Structure formats: structure tokens, C-alpha cells
Amino acid sequence: MNTTTTTEVLIVGAGPVGVSIANLLGHYGVKTLVVERSAQVLDYPRAVGLDDEALRTFQAVGLAEAMLRDMIQNVPMRMYTADKRCFAEILPSTREFGWFRRNLFSQPLGEQTLRKGLARYPHVTTQLGVALQSIEQDAEGVTAVLQAEGGRTTTVRAQYLVGADGGRSTVREGLLKIPYEGQTHPNKWVVIECDQDPLDAPYTALHCEPRRPYVCLRLPYGLRRWEFMLFPGEDGEQMLAPDKVQELLRNHVAAPSRLNVIRARVYTHNSRVAKSFVAGRVCIAGDAAHITPPWIGQGLNAGLRDAFNLSWKLAWIVQGRMKPELLPSYHDERHAHTKAMIDLADLFGAVLSQRNRFVAWMRDRFFLSIRNVPKFRDYVLQMKFKPMPRFSTGVVLNSGKAAQDELVGRMFIQPNVERVAGECEKLDDVIGGRFALLSWRGDPLAQAPAALLERLQALGCTRLVGVRARSGSSEPGMSAASPEVTVVQDLENELQLWFQKRNVDWVLLRPDRFVAAAGLAQDAPAQLRQFCDAVLPAAPAARRSASTPAEAPVAV
Numbered sequence: 001m002n003t004t005t006t007t008e009v010l011i012v013g014a015g016p017v018g019v020s021i022a023n024l025l026g027h028y029g030v031k032t033l034v035v036e037r038s039a040q041v042l043d044y045p046r047a048v049g050l051d052d053e054a055l056r057t058f059q060a061v062g063l064a065e066a067m068l069r070d071m072i073q074n075v076p077m078r079m080y081t082a083d084k085r086c087f088a089e090i091l092p093s094t095r096e097f098g099w100f101r102r103n104l105f106s107q108p109l110g111e112q113t114l115r116k117g118l119a120r121y122p123h124v125t126t127q128l129g130v131a132l133q134s135i136e137q138d139a140e141g142v143t144a145v146l147q148a149e150g151g152r153t154t155t156v157r158a159q160y161l162v163g164a165d166g167g168r169s170t171v172r173e174g175l176l177k178i179p180y181e182g183q184t185h186p187n188k189w190v191v192i193e194c195d196q197d198p199l200d201a202p203y204t205a206l207h208c209e210p211r212r213p214y215v216c217l218r219l220p221y222g223l224r225r226w227e228f229m230l231f232p233g234e235d236g237e238q239m240l241a242p243d244k245v246q247e248l249l250r251n252h253v254a255a256p257s258r259l260n261v262i263r264a265r266v267y268t269h270n271s272r273v274a275k276s277f278v279a280g281r282v283c284i285a286g287d288a289a290h291i292t293p294p295w296i297g298q299g300l301n302a303g304l305r306d307a308f309n310l311s312w313k314l315a316w317i318v319q320g321r322m323k324p325e326l327l328p329s330y331h332d333e334r335h336a337h338t339k340a341m342i343d344l345a346d347l348f349g350a351v352l353s354q355r356n357r358f359v360a361w362m363r364d365r366f367f368l369s370i371r372n373v374p375k376f377r378d379y380v381l382q383m384k385f386k387p388m389p390r391f392s393t394g395v396v397l398n399s400g401k402a403a404q405d406e407l408v409g410r411m412f413i414q415p416n417v418e419r420v421a422g423e424c425e426k427l428d429d430v431i432g433g434r435f436a437l438l439s440w441r442g443d444p445l446a447q448a449p450a451a452l453l454e455r456l457q458a459l460g461c462t463r464l465v466g467v468r469a470r471s472g473s474s475e476p477g478m479s480a481a482s483p484e485v486t487v488v489q490d491l492e493n494e495l496q497l498w499f500q501k502r503n504v505d506w507v508l509l510r511p512d513r514f515v516a517a518a519g520l521a522q523d524a525p526a527q528l529r530q531f532c533d534a535v536l537p538a539a540p541a542a543r544r545s546a547s548t549p550a551e552a553p554v555a556v
Contacts, residue, residue: 002152002153002154002155003152003153003154003155004154004155004156004157005033005154005155005156005157006156006157006158007031007032007033007125007156007157007158008030008031008032008158008159008160008318009025009030009031009032009033009158009159009160009161009162009314009318010032010033010035010142010144010156010158010160010161010162011025011032011033011034011035011161011162011164012035012132012144012161012162012163012164012165012170012171013034013035013036013163013164013165013166013169013286013288014034014035014036014038014115014126014128015036015111015164015165015166015286015287016047016107016110016111016114016286016300016303016304017164017285017286017287017300017303017304017306017307018034018036018162018164018165018285018286019034019111019114019115019117019118020057020058020061020114020303020304020307020308020311021162021164021285021307021310021311022034022118022124022126023061023063023114023117023118023121023124024057024060024061024307024308024311024312024315025124025311025314025315026061026118026120026121026123026124027060027061027062027121027433028311028312028315028319028433028511029123029315029319030123030314030315030318030319031123031124032121032123032124032125033124033125033126033127033156033158034118034124034125034126034127035126035127035128035130035131035132035146036126036127036128036129036130037129037130037131037132037165038128038129039128039129039149040128041108041111041112041115042108043108043263044263044265046107046300047107047294047297047299047300048104048105048106048107048217048219048225048297049102049103049104049105049204049297049298049300049301050067050071050103050104050105050110050300050301050304051101051102051103051297051298051301052095052096052097052098052099052100052101053097053301053304053305053389053411054300054301054304055067055068055098055099055100055103056097056098056099056308056414056428056513057304057305057307057308059098059099059426059428059429060308060428060433060511060512061117062117063113063114063117064099066113066116066117067105067110067113067114068103069113070105070106070109070110070113070220070221071103071104071105071110071220072103072104072105072202072218072219072220073100073103074091074100074102074103075102075103075104075202075203075204075218076089076090076091076102076203076204077089077090077091077102077203077204077205077206078090078203078204078205078206079205079206079208079352079367080205080206080207080208080209081208081364081367081368082208082209082210082211082357082360082361082364083364084207085364085368087364087367087368087371088367088371088380089380090102090380096413096414097411097413097414097513098414098415098426098427098428102204102297104204104217104218104219104220105219105220106219106220106221106223107300109220127146127148129148129149130146130147130148130149130154131146131147131170132144132145132146132165132170132171132175133145133146133147133153134175135161135171135175135282137280137281137282140159141157141158141159141160141281142157142158142159142160142161142281142282143155143156143157144156144158144161159281159318160281160282160283160314160317160318160327161281161282161283162282162283162284162285162310162314163176163282163283163284163285163288164284164285164286164288164303165288166286166287166288167270167272167287167288167291169284169287169288171282171284171288172274172284172288172289176279176282176284178274178275178276178279178284179274179275180272180273180274180275181272181273181274181275182270182271182272182273182291182342183270183271183272184268184269184270184272185268185269185270185271185293185349186232187229187230187231187232187269187353188230188234188236188266188267188268189227189228189229189230189266189267189268189269190227190228190230190236190239190240190245190248190264190265190266190267191225191226191227191263191264191265191266191267192225192226192227192228192245192248192249192261192263192264193219193223193224193225193226193261193262193263193264194223194224194259194260194261194262195221195222195223195224195260195262196222196259196260197218197222197223197224198224198253198254198259199216199218199224199253201216201218202218203217203218204216204217204218204297205217206295206352208351208352208353208354208360208363208364210354210355210356210357210360212228212229212231212248213228213229213352213353213354213355214226214227214228214229214252215227216252223262226248226249226252227294228248229353230266236266237266239266240264240265240266242261245261245264269293269294269349270291270292270293271291271292271293271342271345271346272290272291272342273289273290273335273338273339273342274288274289274290276331276335277289277306277330277331277334277335278327278328278330278331281327283310283314283327283330285303285306285307285310286300286302286303286306286307287299287303289303289306289334289338290302290303290338290339290342292341292342292345293342293345293346293348293349294345295345295348295349295352296341296344296345296348296386298341298344298345298386302338302341305334305337305389306330306334308512309330309333309334309512310330310334312433312510312511312512313326313327313329313330313395314327316460316511320537321458321459321460321536321537322395322535322536322537323535323536323537324537326394326395326535329393329394329395332391332393332394333389333391333393333394333395333409336391337387337389337390337391340387341386341387344385344386344387351363388410388411389409389410389411389514390409390410391409391514392405392408392409394409395510395516395535396408396409396514396515396516396517397508397516397517397527397530397531397534399517399518399519399523399527401519403502403503404504404518404519407502407504407507407515407518408515408516408517408518409514409515410514410515411513411514411515412438412507412509412513412514412515413427413494413495413498414426414427414428414513415427415490415491415492415494415495416491416492416494417430417466417488417489417490417491417495418469418488418489418491419486419487419488419489424491427488428513430464430486430488431462431464431509432462433511434460434461434462434511435456435459435460435461435462435508435509435510435511435516436461436462436463436464436508436509437456437461437462437463437464437506437507437508437509437524437528438464438465438466438506438507438508438509439463439464439465439466439477439505439506439507439521439524440465440466440477440495440496440499440505440506441465441466441467441468441475441476441477442465442476442477442505442521443463443465443477443482443485444505444506444521444522444524444525445463445524445525445528446482448524448525449525452525452528452529452532453484455529455532455536456528456532458532458536459532459535459536460511461508462486463482463484463485463486464485464486464487464488465477465485465486465487465488466488466489466490466495466496466499467487467488467489467490468489468490468493468496469489469490469491469493470489502518504518504519504520505519505520505521505524506518506519506521506524508528508531516531517531
């Protein structure tokens, strides 16, 4: 028997990226169906690291604190020479986006939290044990045929489909035939996890030992993980035998036979990026779009960047607040940065997993000789080597002024602010799931035409004025001329320093907290009108209030 159902967005894959997209779409008020072939959360070693951008994504749907309950925050990463000397430590002190930059978690626990979050949204449905069979596109939407474990089929009609179904994606590989460009690395790796952590080593350690490079890290709830490189001729499945596992661990723990190994698995490292992330009304995200070696811990984080970038665009298009032809901007904004992160991971892997003893000795001498050079130490310690997302095309507006356009397409800071006396809040929590015009010590639209304000409302844009904290009623901007403007006090002086250093009066922030436009007060009306012209459809749909997208107040 075949049944037919409709939805606004169909997501194929209920891993962490797919479920994050579903949470975001649920938050924005979009009717969503999530299907997943597997009936259970996969319980084997996978991603372990989440950065500040990932936590900001979870914050957007009210799940950051719930995720943190099962995480270890602010974890250092150390790199060791062949003779076990630490030549570099990474522990960023910056919290410019509101969260620590290096955090460890257990992916199965994190996925359970994310799935639990979906229960808050009656317009989001999850179906497990369901596989995608086929898709067809036309000018109005996507028709997908799904099959449940019992053989029953369902035809789903959706406006858009998202493939978040992993590295062997049915959507990308089986149906769209999008090339997955890159390489598969020759060496496999054995990943071993035990409980009752036998080591007092509360950090992630990359051991660059030519005899067998390996990684060792502490995970939440007393778990310890090792990742060992396998050499040519070593059979991956044989290396999972208990005696082989003990042999791998013998030089690293006192009594390997007494360890309770709870998970062991063989992995192959890949460096691949899909040629396109968008094909008509179908998008791919996460491992379906790109896959990276784990050296810099950015595999899942890259997928979560996809989730935030794509979700708000789908919501705005479905709700008539953005031109559908802007959907390819998801590819334009994400593809290049994804490739840069993979290239960095490949470089790390080539340097740190070097097996040639002489080359490894030269590498160690070089890093040991410069580890106390202040600029190098700060570059490594603060993770300044990490390429930050930045795009000059897409859903952004360039003014033609170089200094201002340099700010466009970058993620904005997230300071602590205060809109009600005595109540400290993170900036994103004040803004909510919408665009925001944030200005410093004055409203650049105080005299703006009503037509422009109506267009910003159609865009789903709130207005905020930042002021110096504890300045009193004489502070410029403290008494906003319009009740539609929210005044926020800059509790830690971060906003003042940001605006002062960059010499602009306002920024337009997208729902994913990237700067869409920036400028001086006198230029605001013209630039914002230009942005609205580029983004808003000719006749914005009015089926939902553009200024009040669904919020997620329920704690999980």
C-alpha cells in the first residue's frame, strides 16, 4: 500500500547534522519531515569535538545548555614529538562567539539530546527505519518515495529536500550523481574506546611517533579513546581482535588486559567535497557534502555550519521572505570554506603522522626550536591557524567601500548584554531567530520612511541599539525614539571596542549571525533598501508574521 503526504522540507538522514537542521527549521516554524534508515542512534566511536560555532548553532534552538550537560568544555590539545616532548599546546582563551572553542562530547549522547529537542515542535515529524527510494523534481517541488522496514511505501511531496545521509549518501551518490571529489587516504586507523579511564591526562594528545602515530583523548564520563594508524599489510578486522587491541595498548597503559574495551572500529580517512551542494530544490549537507580526516576536529563542526547556513535560507524561502533563486548561495558560501578546512586537516595529518624517522626528527627539531617564540606560540595557542568562514558573495551586500566590505560575510561577535536591569544575556538570545539591525549609540532609521521599515519587517528584522553600560539616561541611544527598537547595554565593553575599531555605526546580522551589511548612519537607509531589493521577493508572502518566527523556549 502506498500513501501520500506533504511537507515543506523533507530531511533524509537523522544524524547530528540532519537533526540540527530539523531543530532549526522547527524553531523557524517550518513544517518538516525527517526520515532515517537506522532505527537507533549508532553506538560506535565517531565525532568527539565541538567548537564555539557549533555551540552557537545549538544556542539558536535553545539546546546549548542541554548539550553542555554531557560535554567537557575548554579542553587543551597537545602535540608530542617522537620522544614524547610536548612541542605545541592549543588552548584558545577567546570566547568571541560566546562559547569556548574546544569542547569534547560523546556523539551518541549528543544525538539523543538533539532528537529529544524535536519533540518541542508539533510541525516536525521523525520517522525511523525508513529509506529513501527515489526523488523527482519539478518547478514546484520534490516528490520522494520512501520505504519503511516492513515494505510499505510512502510518497512525500515537499517544497525542498535536504540530503544529510552521510558519506555514502543515497541522495548525492545514488540519485543526484553529484561527483564526490578528493582522495581516500591509504592508511586505515583503529579507534578504541574503554571506560574507567586509566590515565590522568585531561587533554587531547597527538603523538607524532614514527613507529606508530596515534591520538589519545579523554571523553566524558570516564571514557578514554585511542586512535592508532595501521600500516600496509595489517588487516583492519584482525587488528580488532582482543589480543591485537591489547598489543596496541601495551605501551600506553600499565595493564591493557584489565581494560574494559567498549568500542573498537576501523576507519578510513577521506578528504572529499561534493562538486555542488545544491541541485535544483535538493541540497546536501554534512558528510553527504564533504568529509574530512579528523586531525583538527572539524568534520561535524563543518556539517553544523552547513546546518545553520542552509536552515534559515530554506525557512525564509518557504515563508516568502527571500527569493528562491538565492538558495544556491548556500553552496557559494559553504563550499570554499569547507575545502579550506579539509586542506588544513590534510596538512596536519601529513606533518603529524610522518613515518620517516629522519623527516620526523627534523620536524620535531623545528617545532621545538620555535615553540617559545611569542608570535608562533600565540598563533598555535589561540587556534589562529583555523580558517574562519568569510564570504563576499551570497546573501550579503557590498557597499563598494573596502573597509566596510571587509566586515561583510564574517561571523559577528556575541558579547554579554543587558536589556533589563540586572539580567545578563548573550546577544543571540536577545535577537532570537531573525535578522537584526544592530547600531551603536543611535538609531540610523529614526527618520526612515515607513515603506523601508515595512520591508525590514517583511524580512523578519528586529532593531537593536547598543549603549555603554551604566552610563545613565544621558547616554546617546539610551532612550530609543521608537518602541520597536530594543536598547542593550554593552556589559563587557565588547560592542564598543568592535564598532570603534571598525569605524562603522551599524551592522545587519543574518539569522546565522553573519554580517550581511555594514556602514555609517547616513548610508543606512539606502544600503538597507538595496539589501531588501536583492533579497525580498517581489510580493512577499504573508502567511506567517515575518517579525515573529517560532521560538524555542522549552528546556530539554
